[in-house]
Amino acid sequence: MPDELDVLERHPKTAKPGEVMRPHNLMCFGCGAESPHGLQLEMYAGEGFTVEAKMPVEQWMEGGPGVIHGGILSSALDDVMGMTPRLLGPPGVTVHLQVDFLQPIPVGKTLHLRAEILGRQRRKIYTEGVAHLGDPERPVARANGVFVTVDVREHFAEHVENSAKAAEYMGGKPQL
Numbered sequence: 268m269p270d271e272l273d274v275l276e277r278h279p280k281t282a283k284p285g286e287v288m289r290p291h292n293l294m295c296f297g298c299g300a301e302s303p304h305g306l307q308l309e310m311y312a313g314e315g316f317t318v319e320a321k322m323p324v325e326q327w328m329e330g331g332p333g334v335i336h337g338g339i340l341s342s343a344l345d346d347v348m349g350m351t352p353r354l355l356g357p358p359g360v361t362v363h364l365q366v367d368f369l370q371p372i373p374v375g376k377t378l379h380l381r382a383e384i385l386g387r388q389r390r391k392i393y394t395e396g397v398a399h400l401g402d403p404e405r406p407v408a409r410a411n412g413v414f415v416t417v418d419v420r421e422h423f424a425e426h427v428e429n430s431a432k433a434a435e436y437m438g439g440k441p442q443l
């Protein structure tokens with residue numbers, strides 16, 4: 268993370284601590300409530316510059332026998348960290364993601380995910396993610412991610428017609 272950082276300020280219209288945050292997109296693999304094969308994470312704004320979610324670890328998420336697949340865990344962390352830019356204003360997309368897998372995560376447990384903004388420099392938002400199984404003192408994974416804010420209309424313009432929600436985005440009132 269660079270030394271010279273901008274001052275962080277919560278956007279006045281962002282969710283308040285304890286409130287649900289709106290999904291990136293209803294078909295988002297991480298948080299989309301209508302994504303048929305997704306994680307369907309419900310995210311909550313936390314205090315300061317944090318976002319939280321819980322995810323039941325189900326059998327379809329298996330990598331090694333009885334434990335979560337690392338890619339699923341990485342996706343969940345990416346998505347929770349990827350929600351933090353919304354606390355400041357415009358959304359951001361991942362440009363860098365690093366995950367440390369600390370402990371196997373068993374099927375049947377509930378994963379607690381927490382992301383926090385560590386700093387911002389221009390469009391770059393530096394974040395940290397932590398996952399635990401109920402005891403925050405015993406993390407099972409840690410991550411760092413860099414997100415770059417984008418103008419969503421411009422950024423997704425070329426691709427939005429491939430979205431399962433294209434009609435909504437391109438017709439009526441887009442959620443973008």
Ligand SMILES: CCCCCCCCCCCCCC(=O)SCCNC(=O)CCNC(=O)[C@H](O)C(C)(C)COP(=O)(O)OP(=O)(O)OC[C@H]1O[C@@H](n2cnc3c(N)ncnc32)[C@H](O)[C@@H]1OP(=O)(O)O
Pocket residue numbers: 290291292293297345346349350358359360361362363388389390391413415417419442443
């Ligand atoms: C429907 C509702 C819509 C809501 C949408 C929600 C979206 C969120 C979804 C979230 C879902 C979950 C998450 C997902 O799955 S997000 C999906 C995965 N991510 C992507 O597809 C992003 C692909 N990348 C890009 O499109 C471009 O790189 C973007 C547009 C991001 C930047 O290209 P652009 O040409 O515009 O800008 P720039 O190149 O000058 O870069 C800008 C600054 O960034 C710095 N930089 C660049 N790369 C890196 C790097 N690797 N490490 C560190 N820093 C890096 C760079 O040095 C510069 O810094 P500075 O010069 O200012 O110092």
